[in-house]
Amino acid sequence: MRKRYGAGDTAVDALKDVNMTVAPGEVVGLIGPSGSGKTTLLKCLGAVIEPTAGRMTLGDEVIYDDGWKIDDLKALRRDRIGFVFQAPYLIPFLDVTDNVALLPMLAGRPNAEARRRALALLEALDVGHRARAQPSELSGGEQQRVSIARALANQPPVILADEPTAPLDSERALAVMRILNRMARQYNTAVIIVTHDEKIIPIFKRIYHIRDGVTHEEAGEGREIGD
Amino acid sequence: MINLAGRDILHSWGKFVFTGVGLGLLIGATLTMAGVYRGMVDDAKVLLSNSGADIWVVQQDTLGPYAEPSSLRDDVYRAIRGMPGVARAANVTYLTMQVKQGGENASASDVRVMVVGFEPGQPGEPGYLVAGRRITRSHYEAVADVRTGFKLGERIRIRRQDYTVVGLTRRMVSSGGDPMVFISLKDAQEAQFLKDNDAIVNERARTAANPGLNRPGVPGLLEAIQASQTTSRSVNAVLVQAQAGLSPEAVAEPIRRWKHLQAYTRAQMEEILVAKLIATSARQIGMFLAILAVVSAAIVAFIIYTMTLGKIREIAVLKLIGTRSSTIAGMILQQALGLGFIGFVVGKISAALWAPFFPKYVLLEPGDALRGFIAVMIICTLASTLAIRAALKVDPATAIGG
Numbered sequence: 237m238r239k240r241y242g243a244g245d246t247a248v249d250a251l252k253d254v255n256m257t258v259a260p261g262e263v264v265g266l267i268g269p270s271g272s273g274k275t276t277l278l279k280c281l282g283a284v285i286e287p288t289a290g291r292m293t294l295g296d297e298v299i300y301d302d303g304w305k306i307d308d309l310k311a312l313r314r315d316r317i318g319f320v321f322q323a324p325y326l327i328p329f330l331d332v333t334d335n336v337a338l339l340p341m342l343a344g345r346p347n348a349e350a351r352r353r354a355l356a357l358l359e360a361l362d363v364g365h366r367a368r369a370q371p372s373e374l375s376g377g378e379q380q381r382v383s384i385a386r387a388l389a390n391q392p393p394v395i396l397a398d399e400p401t402a403p404l405d406s407e408r409a410l411a412v413m414r415i416l417n418r419m420a421r422q423y424n425t426a427v428i429i430v431t432h433d434e435k436i437i438p439i440f441k442r443i444y445h446i447r448d449g450v451t452h453e454e455a456g457e458g459r460e461i462g463d
Numbered sequence: 464m465i466n467l468a469g470r471d472i473l474h475s476w477g478k479f480v481f482t483g484v485g486l487g488l489l490i491g492a493t494l495t496m497a498g499v500y501r502g503m504v505d506d507a508k509v510l511l512s513n514s515g516a517d518i519w520v521v522q523q524d525t526l527g528p529y530a531e532p533s534s535l536r537d538d539v540y541r542a543i544r545g546m547p548g549v550a551r552a553a554n555v556t557y558l559t560m561q562v563k564q565g566g567e568n569a570s571a572s573d574v575r576v577m578v579v580g581f582e583p584g585q586p587g588e589p590g591y592l593v594a595g596r597r598i599t600r601s602h603y604e605a606v607a608d609v610r611t612g613f614k615l616g617e618r619i620r621i622r623r624q625d626y627t628v629v630g631l632t633r634r635m636v637s638s639g640g641d642p643m644v645f646i647s648l649k650d651a652q653e654a655q656f657l658k659d660n661d662a663i664v665n666e667r668a669r670t671a672a673n674p675g676l677n678r679p680g681v682p683g684l685l686e687a688i689q690a691s692q693t694t695s696r697s698v699n700a701v702l703v704q705a706q707a708g709l710s711p712e713a714v715a716e717p718i719r720r721w722k723h724l725q726a727y728t729r730a731q732m733e734e735i736l737v738a739k740l741i742a743t744s745a746r747q748i749g750m751f752l753a754i755l756a757v758v759s760a761a762i763v764a765f766i767i768y769t770m771t772l773g774k775i776r777e778i779a780v781l782k783l784i785g786t787r788s789s790t791i792a793g794m795i796l797q798q799a800l801g802l803g804f805i806g807f808v809v810g811k812i813s814a815a816l817w818a819p820f821f822p823k824y825v826l827l828e829p830g831d832a833l834r835g836f837i838a839v840m841i842i843c844t845l846a847s848t849l850a851i852r853a854a855l856k857v858d859p860a861t862a863i864g865g
Contacts (some may be wrong), residue, residue, distance in 0.1 A: 275863060284783065284860040313859075314785020325780045325862060327467075329474030334465055341464050342786055370474075386784075398863055 237290030237300070239276055239449075250276040251287065252449035258426040260393065263417055265440035265456060266430045273449040274430050275398070281428065282317055282396050283309045295393055315343055318387030318395035318425070320416075322402045324379035326371035332358065332382050333367045339389040350389075357385040360422075361415055377408040384415055388423060395420075397429040401436050409435050414461055467790070468797030471774075482766050483802055486759065487809020490839060493755040494814040495821070497831045500748045502824035507638045507736035511729060514555070515586040516702035517711040519727045520718055527725070528557050528699040529638050529732075530740045535724070537652070540701045542722060548714035550706045553585030554698040556651040559641055563620040564613065574611050576644045577637035578621060580651020586702035589645050595630035601647055606630035608642035621646065622654045638736050640823040648698070656695035666692055756842060759806075764846035767799045771850035775857055782859035792851045796844065803843035807836050 239251035250273045258264050268274050279285045280292070283299060292299045294316060299306055306312060313319075326335045336354035341347060358364045361381040366374055374382065380400060387395050397416065401409035413436050420427045431437065440456035472479050510529065519528065520535070520543060527533020535554075543552040556579065563573045581587035583598055589606050595615045598604045605626040607613040613628045620626075626646060635643040646654070658666065667689050671677050677685045703726070705714040715726035727735065771778070778791060811832055818825040 279860050279863055282783070282863065284863065310782075310785045310787065312785075313783060319783060319862070321780075321862060325776060327777050327780070329467075329471040330465065334470070338465060339784055342784070342790070347464070 237287045240288045254451045256444050261424045263420050263427040265443040268446035272446045283312050316392050318392040320387045320397035320400045322399040324383035336385045361385050394426045401433050406435050467794040483805030486806035490806050490810025491813030496751050498825035498827045501826035503741045505826045506636050506640050517705040518703035518715045520701040521725045530735050533699050534697045537698045548709045551704040553582045555587040556580035556699045558655045577641045579645045580648040582648050589632040592630045593633050604629045606645040608635045610642040652695040760842045760846050764849050767850040778854050778857045779862040783862040795851050796847050799843040799847035803839045807839045
């Protein structure tokens with residue numbers, strides 16, 4: 237996949253040669269220095285911006301293919317991609333349950349079913365006891381777990397996480413990684429984590445390094461952190 | 464599906480309610496302005512209704528007696544009574560003046576009133592009383608509208624005479640909203656047309672010095688002329704009631720034709736009062752309403768736009784996770800309408816609370832409230848477009864950062 241911003245003399249090739257594959261249930265790291273193209277790649281993978289050239293598939297479905305794209309990128313983002321951000325970005329005027337239930341509701345599921353699913357996810361992520369709380373009443377770690385629950389709400393085949401442990405201390409960062417590992421296995425979800433957090437890099441079994449818009453696959457340490 | 468607008472309003476209800484209250488006071492002022500106009504129109508209609516007339520006969524080529532001065536001899540009514548189709552005809556005078564409360568020695572403040580001179584039992588008489596009795600003596604008794612502030616038994620000074628308030632009435636006002644004081648026709652003629660003593664003395668001297676009017680060979684001529692100069696034989700209008708079943712226009716036409724007087728029917732009088740007398744005031748109020756509407760729209764637009772800008776990150780996240788543009792636009796529109804609704808409720812209550820304290824009658828009509836509500840909703844809808852445009856421009860990629 238390639239991505240070029242602008243045209244002519246001012247054109248910038250943010251992604252020159254990206255080639256990566258992530259299997260269902262796998263957690264891979266995407267690391268690289270500032271300006272290497274991590275965020276651009278994440279935006280392309282998240283169907284937020286379109287690559288200039290190349291091909292992207294999700295399971296058997298082709299998302300982009302050399303300028304062609306599927307019709308409804310919004311529905312793709314809503315139903316088939318989960319997002320976890322550096323900051324949780326929970327909707328401040330919705331309680332914890334509705335923050336998670338919002339996605340299934342947007343997908344057209346009945347409110348009761350969406351809330352049931354949200355509560356199950358919150359229980360699985362150990363924040364079930366805060367289900368009626370407002371986001372502002374949660375700690376940073378709790379907020380991040382709620383945002384992971386939101387990403388999983390529609391049971392997407394892939395989750396894109398943008399520096400999810402950056403604002404957390406080591407203990408909480410490892411806790412978030414445990415959760416993502418567990419959820420990837422439990423729901424057979426592929427997880428791509430963009431990070432330059434030294435604390436969590438040794439955990440990945442497989443890492444994609446990106447330098448100057450080019451990806452390089454490397455084997456990670458795969459350090460065990462338990463469940 | 465969750466009502467995002469409702470949740471946001473509940474989440475920050477304090478900010479929302481206070482903003483709505485501020486907007487509501489502005490809407491209240493707007494509704495009150497409309498009420499002031501309605502009050503003016505109603506005052507004019509009440510004035511006509513209370514006179515009990517079908518036809519107003521006034522001086523030729525005038526729009527009297529309310530919109531322009533009109534003067535008729537007080538015996539004209541007799542000739543009118545003889546016209547076909549006329550059931551009753553009576554003289555009436557109208558004089559707007561300051562009346563002193565408490566009689567001659569009073570130090571109390573005065574009040575602006577319309578003094579009406581009428582003949583008891585004839586058109587022009589106050590329709591009903593809320594206290595006291597009707598005028599039974601031919602002099603120095605008055606019936607006053609309650610808004611004058613006068614009480615039964617109180618003495619009021621009109622020109623050189625003191626009058627005792629023997630009855631109170633309600634909603635008897637001039638087209639300008641001044642409350643009425645009713646006195647007998649003779650008293651009113653004196654109050655309106657009688658010259659002061661100095662002027663009478665000067666006039667007598669001037670007449671006596673005129674050789675044409677003071678002829679030595681015609682005894683009694685000078686006295687007769689001077690007597691005619693000091694009597695008040697004028698009225699402002701003759702109020703006519705047509706016989707049952709007859710069209711007022713059919714009765715008015717012969718009066719215009721044969722008596723060389725102006726005769727207005729009720730519809731024509733309404734036209735004069737509403738379309739001519741208060742037309743400038745109505746345009747003035749219309750300008751105020753237009754300005755207040757623009758200001759309200761600007762305020763709603765500014766508030767909703769600012770509130771939307773404060774939620775840019777949340778909107779970006781909503782868009783990133785696949786929320787439809789219509790859902791986001793709907794959220795902003797509902798908030799604008801919610802703000803308008805709160806503002807309207809506050810405005811309606813405010814207007815109802817402060818309307819009685821206005822010096823002039825403020826008539827808050829349900830129809831105006833409904834039209835105001837629709838206008839507020841339209842204004843809020845239009846005002847939200849700016850914020851919706853800003854929200855729809857938000858790039859979902861900003862949620863990811865970089």
